[in-house]
Amino acid sequence: MSTVKLLGVWVSRHLKSRCIFGNTRINYYEAPRCLLRPGREFGTVSEKETDVTPGRKRGLRAADIAERLRHEKQNKAHTTNKVPVSPVQRNVAELKQITQQLQSVHPNVFAKALSKSILYQDQNLIAVNKPYGVPVYSTGGIRNSIAESLPVLAKIIDGMKGGSELHVCYNLEKDTTGILFLARTEETAERIHNLIRSHQAEKRYMVITVGVPVPSEGVIDIPIIEKEVMGDQHHFKMALSPLYRPAEEGDGLVRVRAHRQAHSAVTRYKVLDSSSGCSLVELQPITGVKHQLRVHMALALACPILGDHKYAHWNKLAPQKLPEGVLRRLGLEQSKTRHLPLHLHVRQITLPGVRGHGRPHCVLPPSQILHSSYEKTANRAT
Known part of the structure; x- marks a missing residue:
């Protein structure tokens, strides 16, 4: 049998003069000697080895101390690694x-x-x-x-x-x-x-944008075309195909020839509210081109829709990068933005008439926008 002084073990671990295991306070200098089995750091002590002299208080077993140390270490690691959500x-x-x-x-x-x-x-x-x-x-x-x-x-x-x-x-x-x-x-x-x-x-959308559109109300009339993006992440995206470009001589615009594969795209927008670098915007698409609203907001107004990771960057596919102010308002870290959903919602549709009906329409109340978690995210953003 090898005898180990617990005092020496505790000192080597740079512990303080007192330790609390659960509700038990132990004075290191009063700790008894403990017998361990050979070749094992912590073992189960037999009844013979734990026999104490009659009238003498029974000491704390090494196995108990080891278990409590292990339990404390796990709790400490759990508390240290826990990140506020x-x-x-x-x-x-x-x-x-x-x-x-x-x-x-x-x-x-x-x-x-x-x-x-x-x-x-x-x-x-x-x-x-x-x-x-x-x-x-x-x-x-x-x-x-x-x-x-x-x-x-x-x-x-x-x-x-x-x-x-x-x-x-x-x-x-x-x-x-x-x-x-x-x-x-x-x-x-x-x-x-x-x-x-x-x-x-008539279709009306509600979106949350990163940035505040200027002017606060207007019409975007810029054709859209699908383009191939080369590089490490080869993919296709819709892009703007404007009919005008800045004049080389100075101020003014010069009309250019329309691309044969470009589609006419018109979107009416209106800022309803804004705060902390984000805006609640109502969009009314006059045309119906693929990704029209996302492209017009991200590329024409430079105010991408919150959670639109596809059009957050042009030459790569990566999570949307949000300004520090928006991250603070949302309580998010940049590394967590990849999980943000696209904040694009069809709120109202009005039809001119179906089989003799007047003007059937459906308006979704704000309280039913997508899901409670989506709505709370939107509320914090605006």
Whole structure:
């Protein structure tokens, strides 16, 4: 048996003169000697080895001390490594978790969840609040989509009646949220699609932008074209294709020839509120070009939409870099911005008329914008 003085062990670990294990305070200089098994730093002491003289107080075993030291060390490491989490970080994490759950549940469960988000309903149309991160049409690696859930959703709405049908009227990007119209018949769906494509339907979006647009209200009329971005991360993005360029002689503009592949793109915008370097902006697209609102805000007004990581940088794909003031207001670190969702939301749609109806419209109240975590993030940003 080897004898070890606990006093020597504690001194070698640079501890103070007293130590508290749980509710027990131990004076190091009164610590008894402890017998350990050979070849083991800490071992289980046998009953024979722990026998004490009658009338003498039993000492603390080495195994007990080792366990308490280990427990204290783990608690200290847990406390040291614990990083304070801001409300926005919790909301973003919650939204990410919900998005993952929507893709992992059974399609029937997803359809039932979608039925609880109905905003408007009549004999021809149904409007739902499209959740974040769910595509309208199925893509690779995606389990659930709006289109795939429509047969089950139609039966849920009609009380499992046979022959019920629903059809998507228009497409929304996976990360866009808000009002999505579903039609009872293919004829109605095609009619609404044509109304939107011919710009007869009025759509209004709500976005949070990084930066304050100047002027606070106006119209952006700049064509958009798809371009190839070369480099380590080869990809395609939509870009501006202006019809004017600065004159080489000095002040003024010179009209240039329109690119054959460019699409006319017009967006009306209005700043509703701004604070701490962010703005709440209402957008009304007059045309319907791919990524039109995101490109016009990021490249035309230099005020990208919060959470738009695709257009945060032109020559690379990387998380959006936010100003220090915005990070402080949101309570986020720059390394956490990659989890921020795209703050692009369809708030209102007004149709000119469907089968004799007046002007069917759907307005999503601010309290129902996407999800509570999304709304709280937007409130803190503005």
